[in-house]
Amino acid sequence: MYDILSVRKDFPVLEEVIYLDSGATTQTPVQAVNSMNDYFFKYAANHGRGAHRLARQTTDHYEDARDIVAEFLNIGSDGTIFTKNATESINMVSLGLKWETGDHVVTTVVEHHSNLLPWMRLREQGVEVTVVGSDREGNVDPKDIDEAITDRTRLVSVNHVSNVFGSVRDVKKITQIAHRSEVLSLVDGSQSAGHMPVDIKNIECDFFITPGHKGLLGPQGTGVLCIKDPEILEPVYVGGGTVHAVTTESYELEPYPSKFEAGTPNIPGIIGLGRAVEYVKDIGVEAIEKHEKELAQDTATRLAEIVGVEVYGPKDRTGVVPFNVQGMNPHDVAMILDETRKICVRSGYHCAMPSVDLIGVEGTVRASFALYNTKEEVDSLIEGVEQITMLI
Ligand SMILES: Cc1ncc(COP(=O)(O)O)c(C=O)c1O
Incomplete structure (x- = not known):
């Protein structure tokens, strides 16, 4: 496993936010x-x-x-x-x-x-x-x-x-x-x-x-x-x-x-x-794959345990975790995560309307991971979503 803390130093913006939108575009190392x-x-x-x-x-x-x-x-x-x-x-x-x-x-x-x-x-x-x-x-x-x-x-x-x-x-x-x-x-x-x-x-x-x-x-x-x-x-x-x-x-x-x-x-x-x-x-792409998968699988499992949250996608997934909070628009969820915890996730139909149609929703919230994300960031996402479900 690579040294994640030293990797994070190569991406200064990660000191400012929790970036979970690498499926859209990743950060670039210094x-x-x-x-x-x-x-x-x-x-x-x-x-x-x-x-x-x-x-x-x-x-x-x-x-x-x-x-x-x-x-x-x-x-x-x-x-x-x-x-x-x-x-x-x-x-x-x-x-x-x-x-x-x-x-x-x-x-x-x-x-x-x-x-x-x-x-x-x-x-x-x-x-x-x-x-x-x-x-x-x-x-x-x-x-x-x-x-x-x-x-x-x-x-x-x-x-x-x-x-x-x-x-x-x-x-x-x-x-x-x-x-x-x-x-x-x-x-x-x-x-x-x-x-x-x-x-x-x-x-x-x-x-x-x-x-x-x-x-x-x-x-x-x-x-x-x-x-x-x-x-x-x-x-x-x-x-x-x-x-x-x-x-x-x-x-x-x-x-x-x-x-x-x-x-x-x-x-x-x-x-x-x-x-x-x-x-x-x-860094090594095998190590990156292992790291991203662990974070994503942990995220999916823990999100699914929260009452009122639905998680989509297969069990054996890469670093992409789509989910919804029942009764809430995915954009609102994304906005609240940003406002309360500076967590950046994608929301909407992800330029793939027929895919989203398959699960019968108008959109999802998507957390997506890269080599620089940490377990602590996953903890913050889980706590953030738990707090949102208390609003419903
Ligand atoms: C599976 C897939 N194909 C194509 C694209 C389009 O990539 P780009 O914006 O670089 O054209 C994306 C972007 O999210 C993607 O996820």
């Missing part, structure tokens, strides 16, 4: 923030576009970040593309594959809107979309995915971990099911990367996407799209940075990953992401 300051103060220039020393230094740091992220997720650097968030990464796949009328996509009801809408919009092009169901705890049976696959299915797109329930998908099995029928697979790792070991080569998925600003502890405005075979995807954006030969009649695209990164990227953010991933690696 080491990563300092690496971004270094960029601005010592060598800021554009990436890949100049011979001078600052441009070379910038390019080196940016490409180092690519190598760090690729190694951490176990995929080649060539297939690791930087984007601005998970949503952009998924849209780059839905818009970058060539679709024909009658093609078919399989996804699930427990997806974030960002892994639903990009496929639902394809219906306008005659693509059929099947949304496979789940149980009330957010578990999807891989058999249902298998049964949904037809001879026109092109892609299966599922999350690794649900942001509403914390339920975990057996993504290797789902990818194997897809590949047996020669269907592509996309894994939305927004709630898994950095929270649990992720080995993309082992999962064997065709696309793995993750934001940089959640479990990887990078800054907002960073995302990753990993592609097993980048030849199968067309770039959505073209322009500067993506080509090596242009006339007014034609152009030749750069090899990947450059052809997928049009225009000036979020250079400081990506450099910060690289440093943040090193930080996660140094």
Whole structure:
């Protein structure tokens, strides 16, 4: 187990609040923030576009970040593309594959809107979309995915971990099911990367996407799209940075990953992401997973013991704990926790209305954990919720 108190020193805001909203975005360690300051103060220039020393230094740091992220997720650097968030990464796949009328996509009801809408919009092009169901705890049976696959299915797109329930998908099995029928697979790792070991080569998925600003502890405005075979995807954006030969009649695209990164990227953010991933690696993702799971399971058990509180999601959960206080709006609960104890939790439908519909509520309160949370913070949440139930 790592030294949690020394970890907390790397996240100064934790002296001010109890931050239990890492499912939305995590805090970024000072080491990563300092690496971004270094960029601005010592060598800021554009990436890949100049011979001078600052441009070379910038390019080196940016490409180092690519190598760090690729190694951490176990995929080649060539297939690791930087984007601005998970949503952009998924849209780059839905818009970058060539679709024909009658093609078919399989996804699930427990997806974030960002892994639903990009496929639902394809219906306008005659693509059929099947949304496979789940149980009330957010578990999807891989058999249902298998049964949904037809001879026109092109892609299966599922999350690794649900942001509403914390339920975990057996993504290797789902990818194997897809590949047996020669269907592509996309894994939305927004709630898994950095929270649990992720080995993309082992999962064997065709696309793995993750934001940089959640479990990887990078800054907002960073995302990753990993592609097993980048030849199968067309770039959505073209322009500067993506080509090596242009006339007014034609152009030749750069090899990947450059052809997928049009225009000036979020250079400081990506450099910060690289440093943040090193930080996660140094602590050890297995230890992080164990710590977050213990906190979440303890929270779920203790919340469920409070009369008037309903907890959702499976017993074997990651660091996501959704709950409601009977008769109270989740936003009110979140506001009271903030006002009384400076506890920051998310409330509402978590950008996943169909998931929340499954449990027949309009929204939930969601406590979500990261490597820097403590047992004392869980105690405070439990006491805070107990006090709220006394108001009913
Ligand atoms: C499972 C899942 N997918 C996609 C997203 C979208 O991430 P981003 O805001 O980085 O686009 C989120 C964000 O919460 C998520 O939890």
